Amino acid sequence: MQMETSLILQEIAKHIQLTKDEELHFCSLLTEKSLKKKQILLRANAVNTLSAFVTKGCLRSYSIDRNGFEHIVQFAPPGWWIADIYSMISKKPGKLNIDALEDSTMLVMKREEQEELFKKIPKFERFFRIITENSVAANHARLMDYMGLTAQERYEGFCSRYPMLMKTLPQKQIAAYIGVTPEFLSKLKSELLRSGKKR
Amino acid sequence: MQMETSLILQEIAKHIQLTKDEELHFCSLLTEKSLKKKQILLRANAVNTLSAFVTKGCLRSYSIDRNGFEHIVQFAPPGWWIADIYSMISKKPGKLNIDALEDSTMLVMKREEQEELFKKIPKFERFFRIITENSVAANHARLMDYMGLTAQERYEGFCSRYPMLMKTLPQKQIAAYIGVTPEFLSKLKSELLRSGKKR
């Protein structure tokens, strides 16, 4: 049974060009992993140096606050990378948990292997530089939304930015992403519906 | 009058090793710029593709919400990079403003020149990959604080993480960073003081 690498190679090809040999070498550093819904890829308070590229399903990274509430930092549908970058680069225990929101498969790479890859094929420095820049831009947008918008605006923003996730995710996960309680999101939705129906 | 490049070369040396020639070439791509307090380096709603490395003073990047309130995304004291990464990579108008909180000097590089640099000295892909990874980690921490902590905890966190900025920044800038009104921060401080004095 072969590992599904076409999506990841396609993503890479958007930014750098690899020879067949380089592709093979890269793929040899990946491990395919499958998780059933709710299974955990990695936990807070441990050193977690791996990153995962999702090929099927959906993962999420989240932290748990002092009161036990989950706060979602990122969703990762197919084509996205997910990791606890803090723990990965500092080699210290992180605060992120990563688990599967539905049955999922992913390609996993350990940081050491990534470092190896950088030595062997320096072009990958470029690839990950670009991926990481995209991530910074997304985080900035997220932060600005958080600081300057109301919950309703964040919800509407989420709906228009991630229509796919809207359909598949349970509403409480969306609440944990936009930063409100599920109860309040439910209220928001019914208000939007009411005001939408009248006109 | 020579440009002050020792700090930036020192930062680079932490991550990659350059020959004297490479250092010279890199420095030739930088422009030194000085801003007086409150002067603007770059504005929202325009394409801004430059990044700045601060050597003196302090810059900030911030967005302005619908009600005219400023929300600070990042402070940049000496040794830090600052840019509107979204605009820089997408070449579209961004949402960030960057200005000087005090008289400051910085080394500025245009994205095109950075791209040139990547072609000429690929080691810099590595350098910026690492810098950008650090930035993602910082943004994740910021987001988690925002989602899971109270204003008071964010304030205490800020105090212990950035004691330098505490001393130099006016309080309203700190408020705009931790995400509260200056009035509420003032209240928080006096509560902390009161409860601190009793014991």
Next chain:
DNA sequence: CGTAACCAATAATCTAGATTAAGAAATGAT
């Protein structure tokens, strides 16, 4: 200098969103 512009403190009032509670619907396991 004097006066304008900015900055901090305090306090009263107001509101977005949290909390608590309880029932209805959906999903899943056996």
Next chain:
DNA sequence: ATCATTTCTTAATCTAGATTATTGGTTACG
């Protein structure tokens, strides 16, 4: 099918933090 678990809705109450307003203190600067 049936029971258990998880998810969603609605509604009443509560609170962290916003808003508005007033006062006094600094800093800049013509």
